[in-house]
Amino acid sequence: MASAGRQVRRLAAQLRPNLKIPAAQHAKRQWGSAQRAASSSTPRAALSRPSPLPLCCAAVALGIAALLTLQLTTADAARLDVAFLADKDAQKKREAGVSDDSPMRLRMEKFIKEQQLLIVKELEAVDGKRFRRDEWTRKNGGGGITCVLQDGNVFEKAGVGVSVVYGTLPKPAIQKMRADHKTLDPDVESLDFFAAGLSMVLHPKNPMAPTVHLNYRYFETANPDGSSQAWWFGGGSDLTPSYLFDEDAIHFHKTLKEACDSHDKTYYPRFKKWCDKYFYNKHRGECRGVGGIFFDDLDESERDQENTFAFIQDCLKSFIPGYLPILEKRKDMPFTVKEKEWQQIRRGKYVEFNLVHDRGTAFGLNTPGSRVESILMSLPLTASWKYMHEPEPRSREQRLVHVLRDPKEWV
Amino acid sequence: MASAGRQVRRLAAQLRPNLKIPAAQHAKRQWGSAQRAASSSTPRAALSRPSPLPLCCAAVALGIAALLTLQLTTADAARLDVAFLADKDAQKKREAGVSDDSPMRLRMEKFIKEQQLLIVKELEAVDGKRFRRDEWTRKNGGGGITCVLQDGNVFEKAGVGVSVVYGTLPKPAIQKMRADHKTLDPDVESLDFFAAGLSMVLHPKNPMAPTVHLNYRYFETANPDGSSQAWWFGGGSDLTPSYLFDEDAIHFHKTLKEACDSHDKTYYPRFKKWCDKYFYNKHRGECRGVGGIFFDDLDESERDQENTFAFIQDCLKSFIPGYLPILEKRKDMPFTVKEKEWQQIRRGKYVEFNLVHDRGTAFGLNTPGSRVESILMSLPLTASWKYMHEPEPRSREQRLVHVLRDPKEWV
Structure with a gap:
């Protein structure tokens, strides 16, 4: 701290x-x-x-x-409104708690905090070590809880973070965000917003066990008078193996597809494709991993707030059944020094995606007052870059690269 | 290959x-x-x-x-002109060689290739292992030579690369470049250019021996008819220790100051400051290392082409006397596991700077047809990210961080 x-x-x-x-x-x-x-x-x-x-x-x-x-x-006034909103929300929570009638801001915050507790408990049971828990606050309101388990028995690094932000976006962040959300006015100098999300990246030690990432978030922007301007949900989850087991990719995608299908049959195919497109290391010409789902801008033009929140809840709840069985199967598999080295090289590509291409990371680093250690907890404990490293022809490493260059349909 | x-x-x-x-x-x-x-x-x-x-x-x-x-x-036409210029230059070299009367493009290319040979030879003598040498060509003309020594006796990773590019800048790259070079028109869709430069990053194994970076480059942009539009030189060199020895920083800066002073007494103070400002990990609030010099846009508004080329030559030639004595002193010092771990954490920050902030890397990754392995040879062989890692109060590690947060005058 x-x-x-x-x-x-x-x-x-x-x-x-x-x-x-x-x-x-x-x-x-x-x-x-x-x-x-x-x-x-x-x-x-x-x-x-x-x-x-x-x-x-x-x-x-x-x-x-x-x-x-x-x-x-105007920017000053806006900043004050954001602090005001944070205070109002804090007061509501204190006086009446959070119910189904509360503003979505409070319901989402409550839900992701519950999920964080639950996930951390499950992961501690698997690893045998405890997470470190840091609670932090933001100057203008909001804050977060960052839970990290580092150098554990199963996890090299596992981060599960909740953040709740009442903030003001500077122009560069608005412009980056517009890539996903075209309704934002690119010409305003700053924009008040509320964001609440749960982010998670787990890097297991065993190279046979895949890295997994998850993020679900709720966003609201505010008019200069403080009233709610727009809302949307975004998020997704994707799997990044160093060694590809088809059955793992199939299970991971199947679980996500089931969560999607119970809400809208078009969701999985659309969000699977979106994921392959988003988690793409353009300069390497390969996807980060075998994908999963990714979406943004789920607003009223797509579906009402209540149903979208229910969808987000189901997605997040599907994480444990989607990932833990894979981890259990792989975490104690035997591996060689060479296989560990290959994992480290794949970790390097993970770092490249997060630092060069990920809009979430860029958004975080561009948000004044952001907590850098919480944003960069997604980076692995160790990574490696070998000049001109190429997998052996017809090796398992080579097969992974083939799939990353030409994403498959898993279900 | x-x-x-x-x-x-x-x-x-x-x-x-x-x-x-x-x-x-x-x-x-x-x-x-x-x-x-x-x-x-x-x-x-x-x-x-x-x-x-x-x-x-x-x-x-x-x-x-x-x-x-x-x-x-227009973009197609421009692309063709660049290929034409590359052919003309290749023909000139073949038929008449390169002399003081040749275009600067050819003189700079010849100079940096000679320097690359010389530096590689010196570094091989120190390490005892040989560099791997990859020669590559670009579709529209130009190419480069990338020399890398990986997992050597002294160097974890050492890259010395020359690249000569006849290319067309897409709009995002022009806009990034404008940060340094305000005369570029941000509204054109593409721009033909020639660039020749030598880039080097050396990561020694011993945590007492500092990482060093060097880059000197010559740039020309072309009018749509292929004639030369503007030229400038840029570059610099900076030192990144994991453990700070004041005498090393002083020697490194002194050598650069001497090279600068023999051309213009204002150069060193200006370029030292520019270096501290440029190699700054904004999201961490600290400089990458103890600096050196950095400059860009050295064009006719500053001094004529001949004198600027002479300055660049002296800077580049000062590298061996500026860095090798430091390396010789540190490369065999004893160190602990904890000190090696600290070096790995500093390496992580180096990766962060290169992937998040470095305009050179962004320019390379945004240039169509760029050779990614040559751009990212600057990344260390291994790096580490520990959540919330803080050096002990009043430790040597802590002192380094203090200096990185508040750059010193070394000479």
Whole structure:
């Protein structure tokens, strides 16, 4: 936590000059109660979250509140609304809990936190070691829980993270995001948003056991007045073996297909193709792995919010039955030094995809105040790059590369 | 070479539909002689370079040469001019050799190839193992020589590459490049260019011996009619220790300062600062290493071409005296397992910089037909990412991080 705390303080120092909060809006914002709420759930919050109070007092003392109000840019106003929304949500949770009538923001947050607990428990049972758990908060509201099991018995590195963000997107992030979501106005300087998601990457030690990735997220953008502007769900899950067992790929895809089919028969074929296209290491001319499903922009133009949330829930719940049986089968298989080396080379390509092509990683690294260690927990513990490494002709390694260059239909 | 050959063939297949060469221009292009020239110097060229002849013949046979001429887009025309320029240059070299009167393209190519030979020889003498040498050609002209020593006695991975490119920049690459070179028109769809450069990254095994990077390059852009539009030099060299020895940083910077000072006293302070700014891992809030020099856009607005070339030559020649004494001092120092682990973590940050921030890497990966293995030879043989890894307070590791966060003046 030492580095995260430092990072938050550094960021706070950078942002401080923009925090021009007029006295009139300050009262309405109920900072005190929000801070108590955050502190009660996360003891570290009070330490790492800079209090805006001295700044406001200083402004009032100087008698420049009115001037500051005039000086507020749209971006400043938007940033304040996001903090306001975070406070309102915290208050709702505190006073009434979260039910089916709560805003989707709170329902999604509750669901992914429950799932995180459940998944972490299952993975600990498989590995025998415990996850480290870091709870962190964001300056403008929100925060997350990052759970990492490193150098375990089964996992080289396993990260299961939940993050809840009330934030403001800078222009470059909006533009990157537009690739998935064409309705966003590319010309605005900044955009308020809410995002809640569960992200997971598991890198097992045994080269016969595949790496798996999962991410499900809910997004809302806000109008300058703070009201909800647009919402959408996105996510998916994909499997990245170093050694390909067809039966594993088939089982993984089958489980996802069942989750999809119970909601819409068109989902699996569409999202399977989308996954192959998205998790593509363009500069290598190969897919990252054997795919799974990927989608974004699931909004009201596709289906109503309630049904889409139900779909997301089923997808996420299908993870344990989709992956654990594969892991159980492979985690104790014998392997050679050469096979471990091949795994390390495949890990290198994984790093390349995540750092060069993944829009999620780019979005995270471009979001001011993001927690870098939580974003990059997806990177493997170790990776290797050998110049001009080529698998032997007709080897198992070669067969994997063939499939990565020409994705198969598994179910 | 197997994979490079495949890559070239795949690219050739992708480009083939665009290769609409009118018969009238075909004769002028002297493809036959250019191909002979390329084949004589690089026997593999004839195999990997697809012959355009059958396409032209087909076009003529169909009697659609005139139609094709009309259909040529500006981008097609430009691409043809670049191939033409490559042929002209190859012919000049063949017939008259390279002298001080030759175009800068040929002089720079000759110089960096001589330097590559010399540096490779020196590094082989230090390591005791030999470099692997791959010569490769590009479809539209140009090519390179990539020398890599992997898993040596001293070097984990050492890459020394020369590349000579006659190419066409797609829009995203132009836009990335504009960050350095504001005179480029961001609105054109493509731009012909020539680039020749020497790139080197050395990752020693011993964690006490620093990684070093060097790159010097010459750039020319071409008007649609093939005439030279603009030229500039760029480059630099920087040192990335895992364990900081002040005397090493001082020696490295001093050597660079001397090379700079003999040309312009303002160069070193300006280019030292530029280096600290450029090799900066923004998402980590730290510099990649202890810097050196970095510059770009050295064109006629700065100084004439002859003097700038002389400066580049002195910089490149200062590499051996700047780095080898450091390596000699450190390569056999004792080290612990913990120190090796710290080096692996620093290697991870090196990978992050190269894949997330380095414009050179992005430029390479965005250039159609680029040789990916030559671009990514800069990545270390092995790297590691540990979640939330923090050096001990007041340790040597901690001191390095302090310096990376707040770059020092070394001379």
